[in-house]
Amino acid sequence: MQVAIDGPASAGKSTVAKIIAQKLSFVYIDTGAMYRACTVIARNHHLDYGDEEGILKAIDEDGIELRSEDGKQKVYSAGKDISLEIRTPEISANVSQVSALPRVREKMVSLQRKMAGEMNVIMDGRDIGTTVLPNAEVKIFLVASPRSRAERRLLDFKERGIETNQTVEEIEADIAARDYKDSHRKVSPLKKAADATEIDTTHLSIDQVVEQILAEIKKSEKKF
Numbered sequence: 001m002q003v004a005i006d007g008p009a010s011a012g013k014s015t016v017a018k019i020i021a022q023k024l025s026f027v028y029i030d031t032g033a034m035y036r037a038c039t040v041i042a043r044n045h046h047l048d049y050g051d052e053e054g055i056l057k058a059i060d061e062d063g064i065e066l067r068s069e070d071g072k073q074k075v076y077s078a079g080k081d082i083s084l085e086i087r088t089p090e091i092s093a094n095v096s097q098v099s100a101l102p103r104v105r106e107k108m109v110s111l112q113r114k115m116a117g118e119m120n121v122i123m124d125g126r127d128i129g130t131t132v133l134p135n136a137e138v139k140i141f142l143v144a145s146p147r148s149r150a151e152r153r154l155l156d157f158k159e160r161g162i163e164t165n166q167t168v169e170e171i172e173a174d175i176a177a178r179d180y181k182d183s184h185r186k187v188s189p190l191k192k193a194a195d196a197t198e199i200d201t202t203h204l205s206i207d208q209v210v211e212q213i214l215a216e217i218k219k220s221e222k223k224f
């Protein structure tokens with residue numbers, strides 16, 4: 001079974017995906033973390049964020065690995081744990097430029113499909129239902145108002161121990177800029193798949209969103 005969760009920044013994709021993965025013993029794959037890792041690699045190699053050739057070579061050199069440690073998702077590159085580094089505002093501000101590079105996407109999509117393999121997976125991102133797993137049995141498109149997403153992001157920073165001087169207005173502007181770039185790029189833009197179920201999480205608790213997605217999974221299981 002493949003479950004695809006797409007949507008704009010901070011709609012709650014990874015939070016609910018992790019909970020569902022745990023409840024159903026599915027493997028959770030955070031594709032955003034992979035594009036963020038590509039951006040960290042570009043920065044570490046002092047490359048321009050538009051230097052496709054250079055970035056591809058650097059990714060080959062350093063590698064990207066998603067690991068599960070004590071139930072927590074970790075991202076490693078060049079033997080280092082970069083799980084916190086990938087979430088900093090600097091990386092968030094530049095990831096959309098790197099993720100728009102066609103050959104970087106090609107590389108990540110092929111890795112993602114390989115990871116999905118024969119296992120039961122729940123994968124979140126921007127193009128999972130449209131491009132990475134077009135035959136996923138369940139496709140969800142999560143949305144929420146920009147302000148509530150910015151408020152959630154600020155809270156998330158605190159919980160993860162990431163220091164920031166940004167105000168909620170600045171975070172909202174950053175999120176809006178990233179959504180715009182992600183929705184307008186040429187290759188696999190952020191878009192609801194025709195057969196995806198849209199859920200607006202603005203006024204829903206995490207548990208309510210989880211319940212709705214579990215109901216969709218149950219519905220699809222009955223079809224087989």
Ligand code: CDP
Pocket residue numbers: 008009010011031032033035036095096097099100124125126127128178182
């Ligand atoms: O957590 P947040 O919603 O802020 O973003 P993310 O899921 O970590 O994704 C970070 C960035 O990676 C996005 O803004 C996109 O530019 C890119 N991304 C993508 O292009 N395709 C995906 N499947 C996942 C993420």
Ligand code: CDP
Pocket residue numbers: 007008009010011012013014015016152153155156201204205206209
């Ligand atoms: O993965 P994505 O960027 O879509 O969002 P996230 O990293 O899961 O962040 C969403 C934040 O909103 C987390 O701090 C959640 O605790 C919170 N939240 C949520 O995910 N869903 C709700 N219905 C309410 C709050």
